[in-house]
Amino acid sequence: MPGDRVFTTTTTNNQNLHTDERTPKVKRENCGGVEGREWGQSPVGLTRLSGSNTIKRFARVVQANGVQANGDPIDACRREDTLRMDLYMTVLRPLLFSGFNADPEWLHNRSLALLEALDREQQETPTDRLVDFVARACTWRDRRLAQTLWGLEFPNPLGLAAGFDKDGVAAGFWQYLGFGAAELGTVTAQAQPGNPSPRLFRLPRDRAVLNRMGFNNQGSAALRDRLAQRRVKPTIPIGINLGKSKATPLEQAADDYLTSFRRLYDWGDYFAVNVSSPNTPGLRSLQDREPLSRILATLQQANPDRKPLLVKIAPDLSWEAIATVVELARTYELAGIIATNTTIRRDRLQTQIVRTTGQAVAAEAGGISGAPLGDRATAVVRFLWQQTGGTLPIIGVGGIFTATDAWEKIAAGASLLQLYTGWVYGGPLSAKRILSGLSARLQVAGYANLSDAVGCEASA
Numbered sequence: 001m002p003g004d005r006v007f008t009t010t011t012t013n014n015q016n017l018h019t020d021e022r023t024p025k026v027k028r029e030n031c032g033g034v035e036g037r038e039w040g041q042s043p044v045g046l047t048r049l050s051g052s053n054t055i056k057r058f059a060r061v062v063q064a065n066g067v068q069a070n071g072d073p074i075d076a077c078r079r080e081d082t083l084r085m086d087l088y089m090t091v092l093r094p095l096l097f098s099g100f101n102a103d104p105e106w107l108h109n110r111s112l113a114l115l116e117a118l119d120r121e122q123q124e125t126p127t128d129r130l131v132d133f134v135a136r137a138c139t140w141r142d143r144r145l146a147q148t149l150w151g152l153e154f155p156n157p158l159g160l161a162a163g164f165d166k167d168g169v170a171a172g173f174w175q176y177l178g179f180g181a182a183e184l185g186t187v188t189a190q191a192q193p194g195n196p197s198p199r200l201f202r203l204p205r206d207r208a209v210l211n212r213m214g215f216n217n218q219g220s221a222a223l224r225d226r227l228a229q230r231r232v233k234p235t236i237p238i239g240i241n242l243g244k245s246k247a248t249p250l251e252q253a254a255d256d257y258l259t260s261f262r263r264l265y266d267w268g269d270y271f272a273v274n275v276s277s278p279n280t281p282g283l284r285s286l287q288d289r290e291p292l293s294r295i296l297a298t299l300q301q302a303n304p305d306r307k308p309l310l311v312k313i314a315p316d317l318s319w320e321a322i323a324t325v326v327e328l329a330r331t332y333e334l335a336g337i338i339a340t341n342t343t344i345r346r347d348r349l350q351t352q353i354v355r356t357t358g359q360a361v362a363a364e365a366g367g368i369s370g371a372p373l374g375d376r377a378t379a380v381v382r383f384l385w386q387q388t389g390g391t392l393p394i395i396g397v398g399g400i401f402t403a404t405d406a407w408e409k410i411a412a413g414a415s416l417l418q419l420y421t422g423w424v425y426g427g428p429l430s431a432k433r434i435l436s437g438l439s440a441r442l443q444v445a446g447y448a449n450l451s452d453a454v455g456c457e458a459s460a
């Protein structure tokens with residue numbers, strides 16, 4: 001019966017999530033990351049791979065400064081991470097962010113084109129050495145971070161957030177960059193160009209991004225065709241984030257979502273209903289009870305396999321409105337809630353003027369992501385956890401840059417996490433850095449696996 005369903009999740013150990021009986025706390029002697037460390041284990045392989053002196057020197061530094069097995073685990077991870085971060089954070093990022101003065105969207109598209117090429121290369125030559133090198137450098141394996149949710153196996157909790165790979169051009173490559181899942185989209189039923197440029201701005205003083213992309217995408221039919229043509233299926237769960245086409249009136253929103261849902265049904269492991277982007281006129285009003293009910297009812301009627309359906313909400317909703325979404329999540333048997341999308345608030349920003357446009361940041365349309373969003377997104381995760389008694393899986397997203405940020409979201413009640421802006425600022429080693437830090441945190445807190453820690457600081 002709709003509404004009677006008890007939301008349950010399992011971990012790889014078949015333990016129920018969020019129960020009060022936690023696994024006995026087992027303290028480990030060494031940094032939890034040591035056993036999963038890959039790059040540090042084999043920096044020589046890295047040296048062999050390339051004749052570049054910079055890489056050779058970097059490999060030697062990493063080798064010489066490997067994690068100290070008997071030191072403080074969090075500190076040890078941090079020390080190693082600092083070294084790993086160097087190349088991107090100290091050389092590449094300053095060049096990309098200001099040295100070339102490049103348009104952020106142009107840079108984004110170039111990076112995506114590179115990942116698309118690597119993804120294609122990997123499908124054609126599964127033993128490709130460059131891809132192997134990237135995977136060794138960027139991934140982190142620790143069984144304690146793995147979870148099975150909705151029957152899907154997540155090798156780690158950190159997913160790529162929606163918006164980065166809207167058209168799924170690099171759908172198979174995110175796993176090599178350390179992500180435990182990738183959410184493609186937002187796609188809409190109709191292909192659309194999005195808002196006029198410039199529409200993407202970095203706010204480095206705030207470690208934030210302002211965007212008003214407006215669901216630029218090639219449409220859900222193109223995404224379906226691209227996923228169908230893949231030779232190799234990604235090994236991590238693939239979520240598909242659905243939005244409403246700009247040209248479709250709000251009253252016909254449910255049919256627009258349904259068109260994309262049907263087209264992509266066979267290709268998504270889970271689906272997210274995006275009713276929270278601030279960049280499509282009126283979209284956020286679809287979070288209200290009536291329109292959201294209509295969308296969710298329509299999609300669940302077209303969901304014979306009961307594929308996990310989630311809703312992604314805005315951080316700017318009132319507690320009352322969020323409680324309504326929770327109620328609808330029960331009624332329509334949603335698999336979870338994604339919290340949160342970008343915020344329209346500007347009050348936490350230090351940036352006053354957007355450099356590229358010369359306009360006051362308060363006057364620029366769009367949503368803010370990154371550090372200024374972090375606390376609010378965590379508060380929403382905690383509220384959701386409390387409202388549901390921890391029985392409804394939550395994907396926490398907003399302002400995650402470090403393992404500490406990630407841990408806060410997990411402790412507040414997030415079973416899974418997503419990253420966008422933190423990856424832009426932190427570079428390709430971000431996932432590994434955050435995950436290795438989470439391994440260390442688990443060890444220090446004495447949890448046998450990550451799912452035991454979910455919601456540990458959320459009880460009122």
Ligand SMILES: Cc1cc2nc3c(=O)[nH]c(=O)nc-3n(C[C@H](O)[C@H](O)[C@H](O)COP(=O)(O)O)c2cc1C
Pocket residue numbers: 161162163164166185186200209211213215241274277312340341342368369370371373397398399400418419420421422
């Ligand atoms: C440039 C940009 C584009 C985005 N596009 C989408 C999108 O298409 N659909 C969506 O649900 N969220 C989108 N988001 C929101 C992110 O998925 C995420 O919810 C938000 O940025 C907060 O996470 P972060 O602080 O890690 O960036 C976008 C964010 C950015 C910065």
